[in-house]
Amino acid sequence: MIRRLVLDVLKPHKPTVVEISVALSDLEGVEGVNVIIYEIDQQVENAKITIAGNNISFENVKKKLEEMGATIHSVDEVAAGKRVVEEAKTPQDRSARI
DSSP: OEEEEEEEEEEESSSOHHHHHHHHHTSTTEEEEEEEEEEEOSSEEEEEEEEEEEEEOHHHHHHHHHHTTOEEEEEEEEEESSSOOOOOOOHHHHHHTO
16 A cells, blocks of 8 residues: 655646645545645646555546646655655765765
């Protein structure tokens, strides 16, 4: 079962982030939604969408976004299982900053 999804999404200006957030939060298994716009163009907006819940259906999320005119660019994080495992720092993370 999916507990958290982090998506990079391209969306039109309409519907608004409020409308998308509410629509996604109404899906079964979704307990919370966070939408952050990180880039605005004349026609579209790029958004980071974080969805949390107990049993998130990726297909239902994808379908709802497509119905609203949005496209998933990438799935940036998925947390699944009995609990959410937070990312752990590794030596590779430190060397990437050099």
